[in-house]
Amino acid sequence: MxxxxxxxxxxxxxxxxxxxxxxxxxxxxxxxxxxxxxxxxxxxxxxxxxxxxxxxxxxxxxxxxxxxxxxxxxxxxxxxxxxxxxxxxxxxxxxxxxxRDIIPLNVNPNNWPLQEETSMNSFYGEVGKNQVRLQLPYPHRLSWDKRKIVNSIFCNEKVHDSLHKILTNVLNYYGIDEIRRLRLDLWGGCLNVRKMRGGTKWSTHSWGIAMDYDPDNNRLKWGRDQASFAKPEYDKWWELWEAEGWTSLGRSKNYDWMHIQATK
Ligand SMILES: [Zn+2]
Incomplete structure (x- = not known):
């Protein structure tokens, strides 16, 4: 230095x-x-x-x-x-x-398991299994091809209702124009059976219980000084997820602000 x-x-x-x-x-x-x-x-x-x-x-x-x-x-x-x-x-x-001192809401109304393979397998099933189609409350766009509109996605059956509820609340709170402005519709994926980057453990995407949004502006290694989702106008967005027990790695660990997952 x-x-x-x-x-x-x-x-x-x-x-x-x-x-x-x-x-x-x-x-x-x-x-x-x-x-x-x-x-x-x-x-x-x-x-x-x-x-x-x-x-x-x-x-x-x-x-x-x-x-x-x-x-x-x-x-x-x-x-x-x-x-x-x-x-x-x-x-x-x-x-x-x-x-700001961010204190994520710490509730777990759906009893999401700990992020640990045995607990995850017993709660969600094996990686890639038990996937259902979710009709999205508002249209999403693919973050890597913004012209592509996504109206439904696959997710684990256990998170289906919670995900639907959260996104409905997001729509009710922000409205579609604000959603677009804040890029809360730029979807980076949910189900993706793969190992964690540089590791041997399964990514939480493997169970279809994690969502990524706007990865371009919330890169994996960016902290709150760079990630757009760390700004105060996104507080409500995160609170709506946290009220359902989801964990934001950004809010709790200050990296990977694009990512939200149904674990504790
Ligand atoms: Zn992710």
Missing amino acids: KLSKEHIKLIQNQLNKFGYNASSEDGIVGNNTKTALEKVAEIPSDWNFTRKAIAFIQIACTNNGIDAGTIDGYWGPQTDYAFNVLLEFVETGLLPNAW
């Missing part, structure tokens, strides 16, 4: 803000910056400059109410994201709404 001028500027800004006197905020590491950093009591003195600087970014984020994880002086994804949030906060005075 090499600290850029932008990092150093923010460090100097925060050193000044918290009374450590780094002098000018020019993004250049001089004696004033180094001395100011030495004064921060929470940072072990035997760490090298870079590690101290990163630890101070983590401390500054924490002091501003932004979760940067453990203050260890190492740059990981959480520190990276927290840094960007702090940068925006310093520049605009606002915390981006993507950094």
Whole structure:
């Protein structure tokens, strides 16, 4: 990890803000910056400059109410994201709404099983089995060929009624125009018997109990800073799924925001 001028500027800004006197905020590491950093009591003195600087970014984020994880002086994804949030906060005075504390609804009215092969097989049957046709409450478009309209799909018989109820609620709440604008009709698939990417376990799509939406704007490895489904206008969408006990990997694990599944 090499600290850029932008990092150093923010460090100097925060050193000044918290009374450590780094002098000018020019993004250049001089004696004033180094001395100011030495004064921060929470940072072990035997760490090298870079590690101290990163630890101070983590401390500054924490002091501003932004979760940067453990203050260890190492740059990981959480520190990276927290840094960007702090940068925006310093520049605009606002915390981006993507950094909301999302607390998924935790109910399970349909008694969905845990995501574990034995429980899934006993509840849903073997992978690829017990599939029924679901008439969709509103037309979907194939995400990989948007001219293709989909009026019905195959899913596991156990999720059929729940899926129908959720999508009916989505239609009632958003209406078809808003559904199209938010791309809640861009369907990326349900039943697909396959192993998880890079793994040996079955994907939950193998049982026909997972749905993908708008994969182009909610890529597998994207977190809430990039995924469009992490925005507040999608809160209700997720709540409607969660009220039926479905789990969003985006909302619970902050990746694969396209994906929703009927497991706990
Ligand atoms: Zn998926």
